[in-house]
Amino acid sequence: MKEIIRAAIVIGRRDLTAIIFSKAFILFLLGPLFPVIVAVAAGSLGGQIAKDADKPMVGVLMQADEAAKLVSVRNELSEQLGDGWYPELKAIGAPDSAGAKSPREYLTDKKNNLVAVVSGTLEKPVITATKTEADRNDDEIANLISYAVNGQSTQMPKPQIEIVVKSASGAKKGQQVTGQLAQVIMYFLTVLLTGMVLSNLVEEKSNKIIEILAASIPIESVFIGKLFAMLIMSLIGLTIWIGTGLGIFSLVVAEIPAGAIPAPAVGWPIFLILGIIYFTMTYLMLGALFLGIGAMAATVREVQTLSMPVTMVQLIIFFFAAYTVTQLDKPIEKIAAIFPFSSPFAMIARSAQVPTLWHHGVAVIGQIFFTILLLRIGVILFKRNVMKSGSGGKVKDEGGKRKLFGLIPVGR
Amino acid sequence: MANAIEARGLVKEFDGFRAVDGVDLNIPEGSIFGILGPNGAGKTTMLRTLLGIIDPDAGSRTLLGSAKPISQSRIVGYLPEERGLYQSMRAVDTIAFMGALRGMALKEAREKGRVLMEEAGLGYAADRQIKQLSKGMAQTVQLIGTIVHDPKLIVLDEPFSGLDALNQAKLERMIRAQADRGVTVIFSTHVIAHAERLCESIAIIAKGKISFNGLVSAARDRLRPQVHLETENLDGPWRSALPGDCRAQGNWWHFTLPETGVEPLLTALVEGKAGVRSLSIERPGLHDAFVAIAGEQVAAEMDQPLAEEL
Numbered sequence: 060m061k062e063i064i065r066a067a068i069v070i071g072r073r074d075l076t077a078i079i080f081s082k083a084f085i086l087f088l089l090g091p092l093f094p095v096i097v098a099v100a101a102g103s104l105g106g107q108i109a110k111d112a113d114k115p116m117v118g119v120l121m122q123a124d125e126a127a128k129l130v131s132v133r134n135e136l137s138e139q140l141g142d143g144w145y146p147e148l149k150a151i152g153a154p155d156s157a158g159a160k161s162p163r164e165y166l167t168d169k170k171n172n173l174v175a176v177v178s179g180t181l182e183k184p185v186i187t188a189t190k191t192e193a194d195r196n197d198d199e200i201a202n203l204i205s206y207a208v209n210g211q212s213t214q215m216p217k218p219q220i221e222i223v224v225k226s227a228s229g230a231k232k233g234q235q236v237t238g239q240l241a242q243v244i245m246y247f248l249t250v251l252l253t254g255m256v257l258s259n260l261v262e263e264k265s266n267k268i269i270e271i272l273a274a275s276i277p278i279e280s281v282f283i284g285k286l287f288a289m290l291i292m293s294l295i296g297l298t299i300w301i302g303t304g305l306g307i308f309s310l311v312v313a314e315i316p317a318g319a320i321p322a323p324a325v326g327w328p329i330f331l332i333l334g335i336i337y338f339t340m341t342y343l344m345l346g347a348l349f350l351g352i353g354a355m356a357a358t359v360r361e362v363q364t365l366s367m368p369v370t371m372v373q374l375i376i377f378f379f380a381a382y383t384v385t386q387l388d389k390p391i392e393k394i395a396a397i398f399p400f401s402s403p404f405a406m407i408a409r410s411a412q413v414p415t416l417w418h419h420g421v422a423v424i425g426q427i428f429f430t431i432l433l434l435r436i437g438v439i440l441f442k443r444n445v446m447k448s449g450s451g452g453k454v455k456d457e458g459g460k461r462k463l464f465g466l467i468p469v470g471r
Numbered sequence: 472m473a474n475a476i477e478a479r480g481l482v483k484e485f486d487g488f489r490a491v492d493g494v495d496l497n498i499p500e501g502s503i504f505g506i507l508g509p510n511g512a513g514k515t516t517m518l519r520t521l522l523g524i525i526d527p528d529a530g531s532r533t534l535l536g537s538a539k540p541i542s543q544s545r546i547v548g549y550l551p552e553e554r555g556l557y558q559s560m561r562a563v564d565t566i567a568f569m570g571a572l573r574g575m576a577l578k579e580a581r582e583k584g585r586v587l588m589e590e591a592g593l594g595y596a597a598d599r600q601i602k603q604l605s606k607g608m609a610q611t612v613q614l615i616g617t618i619v620h621d622p623k624l625i626v627l628d629e630p631f632s633g634l635d636a637l638n639q640a641k642l643e644r645m646i647r648a649q650a651d652r653g654v655t656v657i658f659s660t661h662v663i664a665h666a667e668r669l670c671e672s673i674a675i676i677a678k679g680k681i682s683f684n685g686l687v688s689a690a691r692d693r694l695r696p697q698v699h700l701e702t703e704n705l706d707g708p709w710r711s712a713l714p715g716d717c718r719a720q721g722n723w724w725h726f727t728l729p730e731t732g733v734e735p736l737l738t739a740l741v742e743g744k745a746g747v748r749s750l751s752i753e754r755p756g757l758h759d760a761f762v763a764i765a766g767e768q769v770a771a772e773m774d775q776p777l778a779e780e781l
Contacts, residue, residue: 062542065574066572069568069571069572073557077557077559081559267553267554267555268556268557269555270519270551270553270555271549271555271569271572272572273524274519274522274524274544274547274549274551275544275569275572275573276541276544276572277541442524442525442526443525
């Protein structure tokens with residue numbers, strides 16, 4: 060055991076140094092910036108598009124006093140109901156003024172940019188528009204004219220508003236959201252890291268270093284060293300991200316409003332500790348699985364072929380665990396908590412909703428045993444399937460058909 | 472003398488193909504031992520099984536007295552046939568890493584790596600990345616990494632392949648130097664000449680089976696020496712004294728040395744007035760012994776890569 064740990068440290072130290080001092084690590088650190096940049100850019104672009112988009116404008120071709128009244132009513136109502144409720148009105152002149160045109164002419168004149176023209180009088184209005192625009196705007200225009208004609212007060216009674224921090228239903232919902240948020244973060248980080256572990260092993264196989272490692276130290280050490288190097292790298296990344304995020308947040312927002320983020324049932328400190336533990340466990344389990352698969356595959360192409368369905372299965376497991384967040388204490392939630400691959404996701408969501416702690420001890424012990432089992436299976440498969448000939452692990456064709464991953468026979 | 476490696480009934484199969492087929496092997500400590508066989512004979516799989524990189528399907532093996540070969544890795548050096556190094560790593564760090572894998576402290580391994588690189592004439596390249604080195608230099612770095620921890624047993628899988636004549640000679644010197652220190656050196660090769668120059672003992676392997684395991688001299692002794700005789704006369708009563716396998720070639724006569732030795736023959740030649748111009752007795756080479764042991768076909772497979780290399 061001592062030798063396994065010593066050798067794992069040698070491997071882990073090499074991998075960690077190679078990663079930390081590589082350009083890829085800087086990209087990894089900048090990783091979370093990309094979705095933020097995309098979101099900000101998309102939001103700002105969307106806002107600009109919305110701003111720039113032509114708002115539907117309805118021309119009012121009435122006597123000046125009637126037109127002014129109608130526009131005034133529209134503005135008053137919009138203040139209370141919101142700007143998007145009614146189409147914008149624009150007085151385009153009086154019908155008997157010099158140079159006045161017919162409603163159709165106003166509509167077809169592109170510089171006016173009108174979707175409809177209201178003409179006639181308030182008592183007998185006429186809407187000129189295409190059928191689509193007439194259908195879209197006639198009710199709103201009729202409503203405005205009605206207010207203008209009847210002269211009723213457009214001031215609506217303002218109910219007294221009393222804001223509460225949380226309700227029972229809101230707190231439960233909030234804790235579910237907290238749990239789901241933790242699941243999403245864990246999932247994406249795990250997918251990213253397991254992919255990196257797999258690439259690392261494939262690189263080692265393509266570099267043909269794996270045979271030197273396998274001849275020098277137990278394969279368990281290779282697997283453990285690689286897993287923990289990537290884990291430490293991710294924890295360094297997390298520390299930098301959280302530190303930077305908190306720094307920026309404290310600069311931008313002086314104080315987090317109470318209740319803005321729903322507190323998990325176990326409390327924030329324990330929730331964060333459990334989050335790190337469950338992230339570690341889910342990463343170790345999936346990493347061990349990926350290492351086993353990566354070790355079996357003889358070529359980079361085989362690894363790529365296999366990583367796709369495994370990623371899909373990962374996604375299904377994540378969705379399964381995410382679904383059970385709202386099914387607390389139901390059988391399906393318990394299955395998710397017991398099934399090793401979904402267990403960390405289900406348990407972190409549970410910690411957001413249930414204050415009991417001993418469940419987590421049992422779950423973590425189970426997950427540790429399952430990780431060890433996966434590592435053992437990976438080592439056995441590695442020894443059985445890898446290094447089949449003098450060509451660096453390529454499968455020998457003599458005497459039998461070639462097998463994909465050493466399991467599925469394939470022809471040439 | 473104790474054996475560095477012993478194997479009994481070793482079997483390793485891949486997908487129904489028997490790469491190693493019931494191998495019995497003894498490799499004496501302190502010797503230079505060659506494993507000869509054509510490509511695909513099972514040399515690499517046998518070495519990997521002996522070193523514990525892969526487990527055998529049947530049979531047993533001990534390496535430096537242990538049935539768990541990987542437990543002896545601190546006193547074993549291994550150069551695989553497929554050379555592999557981290558391309559972005561510095562040469563001296565590569566050696567240090569390989570030493571650390573075998574239990575050395577990183578600092579100590581780095582310092583020793585620098586010394587060994589200086590000795591190999593590569594001191595100037597110690598801080599260069601592997602990708603900045605030539606293929607020969609990278610192979611030398613890997614070889615230094617194989618011996619940096621002063622192993623008692625060095626296993627080299629096809630160490631001469633890919634090396635030019637100069638580097639092959641360097642490698643031969645290194646192997647001899649290690650053997651002089653009492654280190655057991657095992658190497659596999661498909662080039663008989665290397666084994667003939669370096670080895671005291673060999674194993675011949677073909678199709679996963681060992682057909683010979685013993686001293687090179689014992690392999691040669693399996694064949695009788697060849698006699699090459701030149702006479703002035705082509706005919707006479709002395710001809711009846713020539714052995715049955717004698718082949719004539721002008722004034723030359725070639726035949727296997729009779730069990731009775733050369734003296735009765737010489738007497739018959741002199742008395743029969745054959746006019747002996749020259750007579751030489753040639754001890755068979757390892758190649759001839761190999762042909763006799765493994766067969767013409769296997770020998771032809773061995774010779775082909777040799778011709779390509781030359």
